[in-house]
Amino acid sequence: MGKTISCSVLLTLISCFSLQFCTALDTITPSKPIKDPESIISHSGVFRLGFFSFANSSNRYVGILYHQIPLQTVVWVANRNKPLKDSSGILNISDDGKLVVLNGKAEILWSSNVTNLVPNATTAKLLDSGNLVLNNGEDGGSSLWESFQDPSNAFIETMEIGTYVEKGRKVELKSWKSIDDPSDGNFSFAIEPFNIPEGIIRKNNQLYFRTGPWNGNIFIGVILTGYLDGFYMAVDNQQQTYYLTYKFSNNSMLMYYELNSQGKFVERRWDAGKGDWVNSYPILQTDCNDYGKCGPFGICDSTKRPICSCLKGFKPRNIEGWSKGNWSSGCLRTTPLQCQRDSNNGSETGQGDDGFLRLKMMKVPAFPDRSSLINRDCKDQCLKNCSCVAYAYDDGIGCMFWGGDLIDVQKFSSHGVDLYIRLPSSELDKGKSNKVIVVTTAIAGIVIITISALFLWCRMAKQRGRNKIWKQIKLQIYSENVEEKLVGVELQQLPLFNFEVLATATDNFHDTKKLGQGGFGPVYRGTLDDGKEIAVKRLSKASGQGLEEFMNEVVVISKLQHRNLVRLFGCCVEGEEKMLVYEYMPNKSLDAFLFDPSIQNVLDWRKRFNIIEGISRGLLYLHRDSRLKIIHRDLKASNILLDEELNPKISDFGMARIFGANENQANTKRIVGTYGYMSPEYAMQGQFSEKSDVFSFGVLLLEIVSGKKHTSFYNNEYDLSLLGYIKNK
Ligand SMILES: *[C@@H]1O[C@H](CO)[C@@H](O)[C@H](O)[C@H]1NC(C)=O
Ligand SMILES: *[C@@H]1O[C@H](CO)[C@@H](O)[C@H](O)[C@H]1NC(C)=O
Ligand SMILES: *[C@@H]1O[C@H](CO)[C@@H](O)[C@H](O)[C@H]1NC(C)=O
Numbered sequence: 001m002g003k004t005i006s007c008s009v010l011l012t013l014i015s016c017f018s019l020q021f022c023t024a025l026d027t028i029t030p031s032k033p034i035k036d037p038e039s040i041i042s043h044s045g046v047f048r049l050g051f052f053s054f055a056n057s058s059n060r061y062v063g064i065l066y067h068q069i070p071l072q073t074v075v076w077v078a079n080r081n082k083p084l085k086d087s088s089g090i091l092n093i094s095d096d097g098k099l100v101v102l103n104g105k106a107e108i109l110w111s112s113n114v115t116n117l118v119p120n121a122t123t124a125k126l127l128d129s130g131n132l133v134l135n136n137g138e139d140g141g142s143s144l145w146e147s148f149q150d151p152s153n154a155f156i157e158t159m160e161i162g163t164y165v166e167k168g169r170k171v172e173l174k175s176w177k178s179i180d181d182p183s184d185g186n187f188s189f190a191i192e193p194f195n196i197p198e199g200i201i202r203k204n205n206q207l208y209f210r211t212g213p214w215n216g217n218i219f220i221g222v223i224l225t226g227y228l229d230g231f232y233m234a235v236d237n238q239q240q241t242y243y244l245t246y247k248f249s250n251n252s253m254l255m256y257y258e259l260n261s262q263g264k265f266v267e268r269r270w271d272a273g274k275g276d277w278v279n280s281y282p283i284l285q286t287d288c289n290d291y292g293k294c295g296p297f298g299i300c301d302s303t304k305r306p307i308c309s310c311l312k313g314f315k316p317r318n319i320e321g322w323s324k325g326n327w328s329s330g331c332l333r334t335t336p337l338q339c340q341r342d343s344n345n346g347s348e349t350g351q352g353d354d355g356f357l358r359l360k361m362m363k364v365p366a367f368p369d370r371s372s373l374i375n376r377d378c379k380d381q382c383l384k385n386c387s388c389v390a391y392a393y394d395d396g397i398g399c400m401f402w403g404g405d406l407i408d409v410q411k412f413s414s415h416g417v418d419l420y421i422r423l424p425s426s427e428l429d430k431g432k433s434n435k436v437i438v439v440t441t442a443i444a445g446i447v448i449i450t451i452s453a454l455f456l457w458c459r460m461a462k463q464r465g466r467n468k469i470w471k472q473i474k475l476q477i478y479s480e481n482v483e484e485k486l487v488g489v490e491l492q493q494l495p496l497f498n499f500e501v502l503a504t505a506t507d508n509f510h511d512t513k514k515l516g517q518g519g520f521g522p523v524y525r526g527t528l529d530d531g532k533e534i535a536v537k538r539l540s541k542a543s544g545q546g547l548e549e550f551m552n553e554v555v556v557i558s559k560l561q562h563r564n565l566v567r568l569f570g571c572c573v574e575g576e577e578k579m580l581v582y583e584y585m586p587n588k589s590l591d592a593f594l595f596d597p598s599i600q601n602v603l604d605w606r607k608r609f610n611i612i613e614g615i616s617r618g619l620l621y622l623h624r625d626s627r628l629k630i631i632h633r634d635l636k637a638s639n640i641l642l643d644e645e646l647n648p649k650i651s652d653f654g655m656a657r658i659f660g661a662n663e664n665q666a667n668t669k670r671i672v673g674t675y676g677y678m679s680p681e682y683a684m685q686g687q688f689s690e691k692s693d694v695f696s697f698g699v700l701l702l703e704i705v706s707g708k709k710h711t712s713f714y715n716n717e718y719d720l721s722l723l724g725y726i727k728n729k
C-alpha cells in the first residue's frame with residue numbers, strides 16, 4: 001500500500017518534470033504559462049486558476065475558482081470585460097513582466113497593470129487564500145500585483161476592501177452584469193473615508209447604499225440579520241488607510257460574500273449536504289435601504305405606509321410629487337431657526353431660542369462632521385454654530401454634527417442611535433402636541449368622537465369671541481363594558497376657560513402653586529380675576545392615557561350637582577393643553593388629616609361622623625339619586641377633599657363609569673383603581689357594580705375610625721393589613 005502511494009507520487013513528479021506542464025503546480029513563470037484548458041492549483045488545493053466558461057456560452061474566461069467543490073464557483077475573473085472567443089487562450093508572463101491573457105492571435109485581452117523592473121524573474125503564484133500574487137523574484141520577493149487588489153464581485157476571507165488615500169489606490173468590489181456575465185455591472189462596494197469611514201455601495205457611480213459610520217466595532221447604520229464573524233476594519237488616519245477584511249474563527253466553514261448584480265451584499269455558505277450554495281443577506285433588506293429615498297429632511301420608516309415622511313418641523317418641498325410617492329425632492333423647514341433669524345437681524349448671539357428634537361433608533365444621516373469630544377458636550381457645541389442642524393453621539397465615535405441637508409435619515413425598529421434635530425422652540429412645542437394626538441388616537445379610538453366634538457365645541461366657543469358661550473353639545477362615549485353600546489350624555493353649561501386665564505391665575509403653573517400630583521397630571525391652585533379660588537388639574541402632556549380619563553371626568557362630573565361632590569367649574573382644551581377647573585378645597589384631602597399624627601386630632605368624633613355621613617350622601621347620590629347610575633371605582637381617602645368646614649367632597653371621576661338604567665354589574669379587562677380599596681371580585685375578575693364602591697367605602701370607613709392607613713397598618717403580632725387585622729379581632 002505504502003509502496004503504491006510513493007510510486008504514484010514519484011510518477012506524478014516524473015510526469016511533471018518530463019512533460020512541459022503539470023496541473024499540480026501553483027505558479028506561472030515565463031517558461032511555464034498555462035494554455036486553455038490547463039490550470040494551476042493552490043498549494044493545499046483550495047483554489048484553482050484556469051480557464052472556464054458559463055453555461056450556454058462559448059466565451060472563455062481566466063479566473064480563480066473553488067477547487068474542492070463540484071459546482072463551478074468563480075471568485076475572480078481576469079479578462080471579465082474581454083472574454084476569449086475560443087479555447088486558444090494563454091495566461092503568460094509577458095516580456096515586460098506583466099501577467100497577461102492572450103488570445104490565439106497573441107493579442108493582449110487583459111494584463112496586470114504594473115511596471116516591472118526585473119521582467120525575466122517574475123512569477124505569479126496562486127495562494128491558498130485565493131490570492132494570485134505577482135512576485136519579483138522566485139520567492140519572498142515583494143509583490144508587484146495581487147488579484148486581491150483588483151477584485152471582481154467576491155469578497156473572500158483575508159481580502160482587504162478599502163481606500164489607501166496616500167497610495168492613491170482604492171480596492172472595491174464590482175458587481176457582475178448578471179449571474180453568467182462577469183463584466184462590470186452597475187454596482188460597486190467600497191470603504192470610503194469621508195470624515196468617518198463607512199461602507200458604500202454605488203450604483204453607476206451614484207451613492208446607492210450606506211452602512212453608516214464605523215465606530216470601531218460596527219457600522220452604525222445597518223441592521224445585520226446575523227453575526228458577521230471575524231469582520232474587522234483597519235483605520236489608520238495618519239496613513240489615510242481604511243480597509244475592511246475578515247477572518248473566520250471557524251475554519252471548517254466554506255463561506256464568502258458577494259456583491260450581486262442587484263447591488264445587494266450576499267453571504268454564500270456551502271451546504272455540502274445539498275451540494276449547493278445557500279445565499280442570505282447579512283444586511284437587513286428594507287424599502288428604506290436606498291440612499292436618500294425620502295430626500296433631504298425626509299425620514300424613512302419601512303414599517304409605515306407611506307414609508308416616507310418629513311421630519312418634524314418640515315413640510316414636503318413638492319407636495320404634488322410627494323403625495324404621488326416621488327419623495328426625492330424631500331422637505332423644507334416650516335419655520336426658520338431662531339439663530340438664522342437672529343443672524344439675519346445682525347444680532348451676534350447665534351444661540352437664539354432653538355432646541356433639539358430627539359429621535360430614537362435612527363440611522364444617522366450622510367456625511368457627518370466629527371468632533372473628538374469625549375463627553376456629551378455635543379449639544380452645546382451644535383447650539384453654538386448656526387450651521388449645525390443636527391447632532392448625535394456614539395461612544396466609539398464621539399460627537400457627530402451635520403450642516404446643510406440631512407439625507408438618508410432612517411428610523412430603525414431596533415439599534416441605531418439617538419439623533420437630535422435642531423428646531424426652533426415654537427416647533428418643538430407643536431411637536432409635543434402632535435405626539436399627544438398620535439398616542440391618543442392609538443388608545444383604541446374610544447374617544448375619537450368625543451375629541452372631535454370637543455374640538456368643534458372649542459372652536460365654536462372661540463369663534464364667538466371671549467364671551468363664555470354656554471353651549472349644549474351631545475357627546476357620546478363608548479362604554480367598554482357594555483359591548484358596542486353607546487351611552488349618550490348631554491354636556492351642559494360647562495364653561496370653557498382660556499389657557500391664558502388659567503396660566504395667569506396659577507402664576508404660569510408655578511411650582512409654588514402646585515397642590516399635588518394626580519395620576520395623570522399636576523394640580524395647581526389658582527385665583528381668578530374676580531378673586532374666586534380654583535384648583536386646576538393640568539393633564540400631563542406626556543401621558544396619553546390621561547385623555548380618556550379627562551373626557552370621562554368632563555362628561556361624568558358635568559352631569560352631577562351635589563354638595564358632597566367636588567364642583568367642576570369648567571375645562572380648557574387648547575392645542576396640547578387639557579385642563580379641568582374645580583372649586584378650590586382649602587383643606588386638601590382627607591388622607592392629609594387622617595394619617596398625619598400632628599393634625600389628626602383636629603378630626604374629633606363629631607367631625608369624623610360628619611365626614612362619613614357626607615361621603616355616604618355623595619355616594620348615594622352617585623348610585624341612586626342622580627339621573628345616571630355612576631360607579632366611582634376609585635374611592636379612597638386621597639380622593640375625598642375637604643372644604644373650609646371640613647365637609648367632604650368626592651373627587652376624581654377619571655375612572656368613573658356610567659351604568660345604563662337597568663344595568664347592575666359589568667366586567668372589565670382593564671382593572672383600574674387602588675389596591676386595598678378594591679373589592680376582591682373586582683381586583684381578581686374585573687367585576688364591578690355599586691357594591692365595589694361600597695366595599696371601598698367600607699375600607700375608608702375603617703380608616704376614618706381607626707386613623708390607620710389600610711396598607712401601612714402593621715400589627716406586631718400579625719403582619720396583617722387593616723382589613724385582616726379587623727377580621728381577626
Ligand atoms: C441553457 O440552455 C438550456 C437549453 O437551451 C436551458 O434549459 C438552460 O436553462 C440554459 N441555462 C442557462 C444558465 O441559461
Ligand atoms: C510566454 O512569455 C515568454 C516571455 O515572457 C515567452 O518567451 C514564451 O514564449 C511565452 N509562452 C507562450 C506559450 O506564448
Ligand atoms: C495602468 O496604470 C496606469 C498608471 O498606474 C494608469 O494610468 C492606467 O489607467 C492603468 N490602466 C488600466 C487599464 O488599469
Ligand SMILES: *[C@@H]1O[C@H](CO)[C@@H](O)[C@H](O)[C@H]1NC(C)=O
Nearest residue numbers: 117118119120121122137138
Ligand atoms: C534577467 O535579465 C538580466 C539582464 O536583463 C540578467 O542579468 C539576469 O541574470 C536575468 N535573470 C534571470 C533569472 O534570468
Ligand SMILES: *[C@@H]1O[C@H](CO)[C@@H](O)[C@H](O)[C@H]1NC(C)=O
Nearest residue numbers: 176177178185186204261262
Ligand atoms: C444597469 O444600469 C443601466 C442604466 O442605468 C440599466 O439599463 C440596467 O438595467 C442596469 N442593470 C442592472 C442589472 O441593474
Ligand SMILES: *[C@@H]1O[C@H](CO)[C@@H](O)[C@H](O)[C@H]1NC(C)=O
Nearest residue numbers: 249250251252253254269270
Ligand atoms: C464550525 O462550522 C461547522 C460547519 O458549519 C459546524 O458544524 C461547527 O459546529 C462550527 N464550529 C464552531 C465552533 O462553531
Ligand SMILES: *[C@@H]1O[C@H](CO)[C@@H](O)[C@H](O)[C@H]1NC(C)=O
Nearest residue numbers: 318321325326327328329330
Ligand atoms: C421626481 O421629482 C423630481 C423633481 O422633483 C423629478 O426630477 C423626477 O423626474 C421625478 N421622478 C418621477 C419618477 O416622477
Ligand SMILES: *[C@@H]1O[C@H](CO)[C@@H](O)[C@H](O)[C@H]1NC(C)=O
Nearest residue numbers: 338341342343344345346347
Ligand atoms: C429683528 O428681530 C426682532 C426680534 O426677533 C424682530 O422683532 C425684528 O422684526 C427683526 N428685524 C429685522 C429687520 O428682521
Ligand SMILES: *[C@@H]1O[C@H](CO)[C@@H](O)[C@H](O)[C@H]1NC(C)=O
Nearest residue numbers: 369385387388401402403404
Ligand atoms: C459649524 O458646523 C458646520 C456643520 O457641522 C461645520 O461644517 C462648520 O465647520 C462649523 N463651524 C464652526 C466654526 O465650528
